[in-house]
Amino acid sequence: MTGTAQRTAHEDSRPEGSRSEDSRYEAVRSRDARFDGAFFFAVRTTGIYCRPSCPAITPKRHNVRFFATAAAAQGSGFRACRRCRPDAVPGSAEWNVRADLVGRAMRLIGDGVVDREGVTGLAGRLGYSARQVQRQLTAELGAGPVALARAQRAHTARVLLQTTGLPVTEIAFAAGFASVRQFNDTIRAVYAATPSDVRAAAPAADRAAART
Structure with missing residues (x-):
């Protein structure tokens, strides 16, 4: 049996829940907004729970727990993340955090913040890192802040x-x-x-x- 076949056989022999959690972690690592609302994840070391698309630094796999609902995460003692607002109502302005970030960024850019303070200043006002702002604006608008x-x-x-x-x-x-x-x-x-x-x-x- 080849190495690839052995790995595939090993993966297929794992419990269904383990494979499912690996898929969820991949969604978290890629910040895939398509999974927002489908599940939530919590970080043991911080006591915070988030949506899969949360822009915060991806936690290590062994520190992550998954929950089907926000209520389940709260019931286990985790607090809602202030960045991605996993406790917000789906479809609300608070839930659409990416659109809100882009909207706030464009208002600040229109006010000349990038010209006066640079991308770092813009990111600081938004509460994100410069890299995250660059990535979000490029993904949504096809161009960075500069x-x-x-x-x-x-x-x-x-x-x-x-x-x-x-x-x-x-x-x-x-x-x-x-x-x-x-x-x-x-x-x-x-x-x-x-x-x-x-x-x-x-x-x-x-x-x-x-x-x-």
């Missing part, structure tokens, strides 16, 4: 270019750019045009409003 902040600045600059008569230098700093050079480079990269070209491409109504 790229999203850049896109936000470019959008603000385009609106100001096309709807106001402000000088380009004032627009650059009003949109959150650190320098006019950074402003010019970003506009060219995002819109494949110079700031003057972007302004000239404004709809006639916007150009008229900018002159008044």
